[in-house]
Amino acid sequence: MELSIIIVNYKSKSKLENCLESIVKQDFNKIGYEIIVIENNSGDDLSDLRNKYPNIKIIFSKRNLGMGGGNNLGINIAQGTYILVLNPDTVITKNAIEILLTYLSNNPQVGLVGPKLLYPDGTLQLSCSRFPKFFIPILRRTFLGEYFKNIRDSFTMSNFDHKSIQAVDWLMGSCLMFKKSQIDNADKVFLPHFDERYFMYFEDTDLGRTFNSRGFKVIYNPLAVVIHDHARESAKHPWYIAIFKDKITWVHISSWLKYFIKWGFKIPHKIK
Numbered sequence: 001m002e003l004s005i006i007i008v009n010y011k012s013k014s015k016l017e018n019c020l021e022s023i024v025k026q027d028f029n030k031i032g033y034e035i036i037v038i039e040n041n042s043g044d045d046l047s048d049l050r051n052k053y054p055n056i057k058i059i060f061s062k063r064n065l066g067m068g069g070g071n072n073l074g075i076n077i078a079q080g081t082y083i084l085v086l087n088p089d090t091v092i093t094k095n096a097i098e099i100l101l102t103y104l105s106n107n108p109q110v111g112l113v114g115p116k117l118l119y120p121d122g123t124l125q126l127s128c129s130r131f132p133k134f135f136i137p138i139l140r141r142t143f144l145g146e147y148f149k150n151i152r153d154s155f156t157m158s159n160f161d162h163k164s165i166q167a168v169d170w171l172m173g174s175c176l177m178f179k180k181s182q183i184d185n186a187d188k189v190f191l192p193h194f195d196e197r198y199f200m201y202f203e204d205t206d207l208g209r210t211f212n213s214r215g216f217k218v219i220y221n222p223l224a225v226v227i228h229d230h231a232r233e234s235a236k237h238p239w240y241i242a243i244f245k246d247k248i249t250w251v252h253i254s255s256w257l258k259y260f261i262k263w264g265f266k267i268p269h270k271i272k
Helices: 014-022 047-052 068-077 096-106 136-141 148-156 201-211 238-243 246-263
Strands: 001-011 033-039 057-060 082-086 090-092 109-118 167-168 176-179 215-230
Touching: 001 014, 001 096, 001 201, 001 215, 014 033, 014 090, 014 136, 057 068, 068 148, 068 176, 068 201, 082 096, 096 176, 096 215, 109 201, 136 246, 176 215, 201 246
Parallel strands: 001 033, 001 082, 033 057, 109 215
Antiparallel strands: 082 176, 090 215, 109 176, 167 215
């Protein structure tokens, strides 16, 4: 089997159905694929989706493993040579999966590839970024960002035209494709997984950093387009309210600290 598509569901049933519908409408040009849905102990009843899409595999986790852990559960049972990680709030446009798969299979030096993301209204979603410096989350969430716009916007690559295929540091984890097993620059077998120390947030940044450390490129490929109905859950309230009211904000802060404890403060060179 060539491709395993993994979707982690958490209280997103209606969006999940839209995502599945967009996948089955794709012309895979005889590509053998499977769809694995991880129901991450959210309580959603997916029995009708199983009836509607009898070929999908639905795995029920006994506990909420977080985004990384849920995806790892799917990766571990995947039969495909290539893995496509999708959020349930995505809709795949025509040929997007085939474009990513063809690019990845034709470029062995590339470890991870992702598409252009658009909001449902068709506007661009900033989905490729540079590795963060320690203070970047502060600039993004507080008034200080207005005084350091160049640094903030450099991190989000706002100045990039987003129309060109380009090597980047990391990609938003809503749509990522990689090979299940690879040989890195040290001739060692590399089995990409998400670091489960991050329950939520920074798991995609960490994955990009891991590929970088193994000598693989991370590529933004805008020829493939995916619609992402994204809401920044940890940014619902101003920072001075969120730190008191939002549990998810503290999850984000925790992941931020774990990332820098793991990788340190030095920004690595991007692989060319």
